[in-house]
Amino acid sequence: MRATDIRNGETAAAVGALATPALLLDKDRLHRNLDRLSSRMAARGVVLRPHMKTAKSIDVAQCAYPSGPGPITVSTLAEAEYFAQHGFRDMTYAVGLAPHTAERAMRLRKAGVDLKVLLDSPEQAAMLGAAGRTAGVTPSAFIEIDCDGHRGGLTAEDSKLIAVAAAVADAGADLVGILTHAGESYGLCAPETLVAAAENERAVAVAAAERLRAAGHECPVISVGSTPTAHFAEDLTGVTEMRAGVYMFFDLVMHGVGVCTTDDIAVSVLATVIGTKPERGSILVDAGWMALSRDRGTAAQRVDQGYGLVCDVAGKIYPDLIVSQASQEHGILAIRPGSAHALPNLPIGAKVRILPNHACATASQHELYNVVSAGSDVIEARWPRMRGW
């Protein structure tokens, strides 16, 4: 019932009238964030391939591509199928391949979706070849490169790199290029280290591609990306494509990294005060980890934001008021330790907005976005999110 778009005649609701907890999306901030990175990449002649794992919403994708579908990245095949249903055709599935995903991905390819997959072993290349033959399509694959020891992929110098490329060719698949992700950049905060992480990501990717090219593999695409390195990269020579996801919404972790201000954070959780304990310096709200997620990504940063930073209903931050603890449906608001600020006087029934640590995790706890404009309390639309695998 709540998952409807209210643009078509239905009376618009006010933010203050929403049942809580509820996810709000400030579309002015969203558009500003989208424009910031797309302008940056356009100026460098690099294709931006937004990662839809954060938003998981066709409406958000249409904000990124107002003139029609463009290249996207997905984190699950359910996302690929969802965006394909909405007309997207150029996708990269940026999670390593398994037998069942190879088959499902090739069915999408058979249906006309240019879905590129990711692998880093000859075994996966063989699985992909078999799935391609079954579906009657020519697969298209990236080799995953590990630029910072973060997760998957081969290093640029790995002795297996050329063998994997050969296995892709032997499997009858096209090697579209190499793909890497500077995931370790999320742990940084000094601009010079972020610039260095971006340069490392670029240099490793280019080195891997040059090794492949020297071995006779064409390797046309060099795909890199993470929200921090996308914004801090000074030189993208050789890079053809940038991937990023959380840049659309930003969050407190990205604020701690130094990629955005709190005024750029486009998503927040609306909550209602359900208890007050001024004698203990705490206020109880109806947003716990079910609404905020269990993400504590700022715990390792210079400023620990608890489970989120608290704003008034219009979005103005209460200085040093954070969600200090969370249980399933309860959040406890308290002033950050060491702060001289006083607990605001918020009676039962008062509404607050909570900026999340990690937009990907918080948004995934909700079925839809309640879309608002800056400075307005009207819910202009409700945009559903997809989920699952």
Add this chain to the structure above:
Amino acid sequence: MRATDIRNGETAAAVGALATPALLLDKDRLHRNLDRLSSRMAARGVVLRPHMKTAKSIDVAQCAYPSGPGPITVSTLAEAEYFAQHGFRDMTYAVGLAPHTAERAMRLRKAGVDLKVLLDSPEQAAMLGAAGRTAGVTPSAFIEIDCDGHRGGLTAEDSKLIAVAAAVADAGADLVGILTHAGESYGLCAPETLVAAAENERAVAVAAAERLRAAGHECPVISVGSTPTAHFAEDLTGVTEMRAGVYMFFDLVMHGVGVCTTDDIAVSVLATVIGTKPERGSILVDAGWMALSRDRGTAAQRVDQGYGLVCDVAGKIYPDLIVSQASQEHGILAIRPGSAHALPNLPIGAKVRILPNHACATASQHELYNVVSAGSDVIEARWPRMRGW
């Protein structure tokens, strides 16, 4: 498509054939866990009011009540509405009241659901009275008592206690009793401290009720509960009702507390190996925090289980193999630091089962339970979960 029950003629799938990540529910363990606490409470003459916030499934509720609906606890009004649609009538909404929830709760009451609500202030009592008058029903409320400083509620000695009861009466509502939750028990692990926490929960609840009774308020129900204290309580004199939720499934946090063995944990996440890095001692699987949740509840316990403990596809634990790191759709398996065990040889495509830190959080990341029996790899049913607020 996956949210169907496969009991009615559809061919049963095998665990190994499931698309991953997927949530598995071992119904033999579920029934054993349900029986354990219901027998314990029946022997003590205490009503068990299971908290449905963990399972959020009518099929699981029907396992708890095979002969028809009984008393339940809910954490959201969406849960209350869902279980009401499935015939449940006796419910306690165990989250503090706000104006919008008071109205919605009274609409349910008007529809014939004996929904009891929770409050700890005269303001909430007044809101409840207004909502009751609007709906044309007599509200029924618990006063929340704080037994251990965990979250909400008044202490048993709070000078406001009698005033809140008077406000409930003035609002034209029935005071059904007092309710408390020993939430701090989740942080314990020594049996004697758990017994003491249960006794404290009981004693505080009884003391609060006695104060109310001495002031002329009948206060028939004394409702206590948390999974640890429900299992460790030695004396429940005066208590009329026990609430618990995670006991149905158990999890690694409850194992760390000492309430269950790993063989009692009824839910697990099936995952597929998508990369191997034996030279680094790690294995990559397709279950990240989206499938496991960001819950790190064991981090504060004696044994840190990372994001989960890894078993083979039949459920046998790989000694000391944990999910050491998680990103959105990637989990990294590694042997626990300091262990002498070797990394198992798991090729790409191999399946594993991951026991979760926190069943409430992990299950909430999934749309349905794939139901299995111990020792069988047949998916016997698919039970949908409800979500939202």
